[in-house]
Structures are given as structure tokens and as C-alpha cells.
Amino acid sequence: MIRVPVLDESGKPLMPTKPSRARRWLKEGKAKIVHNNLNIFCLQLLVKPSNDDTQPIALGLDPGKKFTGIGVQSANFTLFMAHLILPFSDITKKMSGRLILRRARRGRRINRNAAFSKRAHRQKRFNNRKQHKLPPSIRANKELELRVTKELVKLFPITQITYEYIKAKGDKGFSPVMVGQKVMLQWLEEIAPTNTQEGWQTSILRQQLGLAKDKKDKSKQIPETHAHDGIALAASNFMRFEKFHTANTRGYHWVGEVAVTSAPFRVISRLRVFRRQLHFENPVKDVPGNRKRKGGTVTPFGLRSGDLVKAEKAGVTYVGWIGGYTQTTKTKKVSVYDHNWHRLGQFSPFKVQLIKRSTRLCVAV
Secondary structure, X not given: OOOEEEEOOOOOEEEEEOHHHHHHHHHHOOEEEEOOOOOOOEEEEOOOOOOOOOOOEEEEEEOOOOEEEEEEEEOOOEEEEEXXXXXXXXXXXXXXXXXXXXXXXXXXXXXXXXXXXXXXXXXXXXXXXXXXXXXXXXXXHHHHHHHHHHHHHOOOOOOEEEEEOOOOOOOOOOOHHHOOHHHHHXXXXXXXXXXXXXXHHHHHHHHHHOOOOOOOOOOOOOOOOOHHHHHHHHHOOOEEEEEEEOOOOEEEEEEEOOOOOOOOEEEEEEOOOOOOEOOOOOOOOOOXXXXXXXXXXXXXXXXXXXXXXXXXXXXXXXXXXXXXXXXXXXXXXXXXXXXXXXXXXXXXXXXXXXXXXOXXXXXXX
16 A cells, blocks of 8 residues: 655654545645655645654665666555666766867867977876766766655655665676765765665565566666665565574574555656757757857746646647757747657747746656
8 A cells, every 4th residue: 555755844754644544634634735856745744743653664775877776665565666767878978078079179279380399288197096086977876866865865754774785796897886885875874874785685585575577678667677676675674584593403584574565656867958058069050150059957938947847739738847948030949858858849838837847857657
């Protein structure tokens, strides 16, 4: 059974409640609906709660290179599941483009007619190689995972976070997922007590809980690809495979119990917008100056990139996020995208209605 997050009068998360009780509270005027960045139905009490005791609730985080699974679990109910589309590929593509442009700029300022020793080359220096910082693509991944974790802590009284720790294998190549794990654990420790678990332990517990795993295509936006691993990680705080020894026998057995139930599932991604630049790299014929404007977050029509809107075209209604606009002497259009950042179409600004201002997250139900 799905559970509804509940906040007290001051916004502190309480134990989730049944949907029937939530409807009754709304009808009696004891609670109101509050909006959140993860698009989860949530209530805030308008009266003092009869009891503010909480039970242990765990959050499981299964990190990946391109996708991450998240699960929130208590001993009796599954509370939330999420499939995160990480910005790794988008960031590496932007970094490659930046590298090409920088090489071109450095090449243009060199006087080829001068002797090599007199050219505008900077001196070699190697003291800038050791830098204790994350690569931009890895940092973007970790910050998205951290952002969603912080949003969940606002809705559920999470008491424990379990993070799947990746270790190097001698016969296999290096994985980018291994980069930044220690920094991520430090960030999570500031939110709630955090422990780690290895992949083989997650696999055993997932099979014990009867959760399916789709290993053929991990890009599928379904719970079976990554979210179930997040549930298994969270459930490890309530169930463990422990060693036992008696007078006549010894071995391993499961200790503890957890119930896996239906829960809200969300697909979450980050906006793919460009920073404001003068123009695109490649010239365009039909644009004044042969250069097309690139990037920016504000449109001339009162909308911003990342705003959730409802648009209409040819009698069909679309819901998506603002990603750009076109303004010429002939046309004025707004581009609307889905959570995968595939363009749904270009719409007239007069047929676009704002639903919610940008939160820098795209959340699909």
C-alpha cells in the first residue's frame, strides 16, 4: 500500500500515513497539500500531531556512471523509488567542445613567423597537476544524487543511508563510478548516518526479497533496472545474512524481516541547457551575421528555461519543460522538451501555460 509523506506544522517530517487517512485530514481541514521538487503528494498538518514518534527509515543509493537507483524503505513499507538520469555524457560532450575551442584560440595567437623560442607559449609548469578536486562530469553526477537525497530528507524522517561502494577488480577495467566515492560519503554523512555495502551483498538481498533485475538494457526507465537495487540497499538495515553456530550445525541464515510494497516511482533528470554564449560554433545562413544565438535561461515571453508548462498544438495538449525559444520577424516560438530532453515541439507563446517555475530538475511520473 502506498504511503503519503506527512510534515508537522513547522515542516518537520513525520511518519507517512495511509491515503484514506490523508483524504480524511484534508476533508476535515486538519492538513493541506504542500508541493515539493520531486512531485510527490505530501501533506502538512495544520494542527498539533497526537504523536511525533518515528520509526527507522533507510535510504538506499545505488550509484552508476549514467544512471542511479534510489529507494526509501521502512520495515513495513516501501515509501519511494527513483531512477536518476545522470548528466555524465552531457558534461563530457561540453568539455570536449570547450577543449576544441581553447586549442583554436591558443593556435590563433601564436606568431608562426617567429622563432619557436620567441613564440607566445607559456612556460612548462607541473605544479598544477596535483589538484584535489573532482572532474566536472563526476561532480555533476554526485551533486544530482546529493540534491535528490536532500529533497527526500525533507519529506521522510530518514535515519540511515546505505551507499553501494564500488571496488576495483583485478581482471576488469577501471570504472568512473569509483571516482568521488569518499567525497560523496562525506557529504552524505552530514545528512544522516551512512554505511556502505558491496555489490554482491546487494545482489543476494535483492534475490531474497524477490525483486527482479533487468541487466540487458540498463537505460530502461523502470524500477527493475536500478531502483530495486536501491530498495535492497535500504532493506539491508532491516535484514542481514549472518553466521550462526550451534552444538550440531553451523552456517548462515537471514536475520530480520522487511516488507516490500508498491511505492511511487519517479524518473529524475537534470536540465540540459547551455550557458549563455554569443553564438553557436558553426555559422548559419539565414541568421543575421551568420551566427545563431546560443544559451540563456530567460525568454522574451515571461518564461524561463526549465519551467514546467502545459502547451497546446492542433488540439493536442503537451506537458514538458521550457528549453529555448525562437524570435524572428516571421515567427515567435517556445521549445518544450520532455524529461529525456527530446523536443516535443515548438509552440506559440500564447498557447503555453506556466505550471511551475524551474527547480533545475525534470521529474517524470
